[in-house]
Amino acid sequence: MNDLTLLNQNVTDEQYLAYLQDHLKDRQLLDENRNLSLENSSEQDFLELFFLEKVFPQDKKLSPHTVKAYRSDAKTLLSFLTNHSLSFRDIGFPEVKAYNKFIKENYAAKSAIRKLEFFRRLLDFGYETQFYKAHLSTWISKPVSKKGHYIIEETRHEEAQTRVQVRELNQKDAEFLLSFFPKIVKAKRNREQLEKRNLLIGYLLYTTGLRASELLSLNWGSFRTNRKGFLFADVFGKGNKPRSIPIREETKEILFKYRASIRESVEINIEDTSPLFFALYNKNEPLLNKKRLTYPALYKIVKEAVHLAGKNLKVTPHWFRHTFVTLLLENDVPLAVVKDWAGHSDISTTNIYLERVNQDNSYLHLNKVNLF
Structure with missing residues (x-):
């Protein structure tokens, strides 16, 4: 010492x-x-x-x-x-x-x-x-960065800022893309397990708005049922801040089917710290070697699904998070609730999404005005 x-x-x-x-x-x-x-x-x-x-x-x-x-x-x-x-x-x-x-x-x-x-x-x-x-x-003087769900075409300070592209999917494209997550599986061994795993990954990304790191850190013990019988996932976000996210019935059903396919109990056990998602190796007993799925593996799953679906090849796991937040606000979920579900540290971040939603809906207000 x-x-x-x-x-x-x-x-x-x-x-x-x-x-x-x-x-x-x-x-x-x-x-x-x-x-x-x-x-x-x-x-x-x-x-x-x-x-x-x-x-x-x-x-x-x-x-x-x-x-x-x-x-x-x-x-x-x-x-x-x-x-x-x-x-x-x-x-x-x-x-x-x-x-x-x-x-x-x-x-x-x-x-x-x-x-x-x-x-x-x-x-x-x-x-x-x-x-x-x-x-x-x-x-020290820091540059100004535009917050929010955009792809910013970065320029130097002496150049004009170019247009930005929204990093999210519309609801139709997102639902269409989910169907391709299980279709990318080529392996014959553990095919059913891999298909159900990939489908669950897609549904959790789309219906919870989880960050990639949060999704990969999920254990079976991360899930719990509340007093009213609804399923929640407890996660730790940025800054190790805890939050609880409700799980939709469709996602819950896929979750239990996945658990059954890998021969694991579907009884909720908050003490279970084994990874929810792990690499299913092409070996005789892959389930004995539960090595937690990595981000490169998750990224590859999303990219292969996007490519097979013939959608925007720039789509990454994070696009589903932006899509989720936008859809909540478009369906009038209160701003404070969305902030908590998304794990935003400041409501101003959530408000950026709301501003764009309001901007997209501006034509509705314009059409209400009697100009002619």
Whole structure:
């Protein structure tokens, strides 16, 4: 126990406190007020503590997607510094502005915003711990990103913004596409199980608005029946926020048929942590090896169904989420209810969908006006 990695290990309270008291003091990482001070620390200590305290804290569960994004952001910053023969200690006003310019010119708006937010957090941590003497993050300026369910044709700031395309399906196309999810199965072994699995994937995407990561993380124990006998799925969304989503009767029926086809109990068991969706290998006993389905596998299922159906080849799993939210609002489901079902952190995000629904329906209001 002689380095900062101890902070992310399972240790007793006594060990943890002793480490903070002794090792941080030995490394001269505490000031006269016993506050964390990195004024004279090594860059290694600065980076390790930044990641341990601000990026990957013990009490915060991050999705694999988020972890991958943070690592990508760190790699981008490190590459920039290396290419310019800079250290973290060298960062000042000129370096902040230069990196800001580099990110804006080389990344699409949403990626640029995320990378600059990572940079801001690092600079703020450095200022709070006296690694940096100035509040350097104040000089960061992020690009403006259009929120919502659109494919944004990304342009540089000096170019005009091109038109956008909605990333969703109409109800007719969505229902038509669902019928192709089981049809893409070519394997003879476990054919029935694969067909029912794929159909359930399609129905859950379309009738629940689940994010891909949320769907893939479902266990049999994620489902429960409420006091009135209706089936719900309990999921953890962005930021590990829990929410409950009602399951339609059509989807419930397909869910139980899928469970029966893989020789699993259809009795609800909230203690069952086995994955709902797993890879059905072409082996004699595939059901004994329940390796959770991955996003590439899910993406492939959707893409093959789209291709077989002859629909828009740009369709991805996330299009079904946008379709679900839009259909709810078109059928007058209250905005606050849609927000909760979709797991939006802010109702302003849900309102973006409503604004477009209202815009699409504007002709109805126009036709009510007696102009002639």
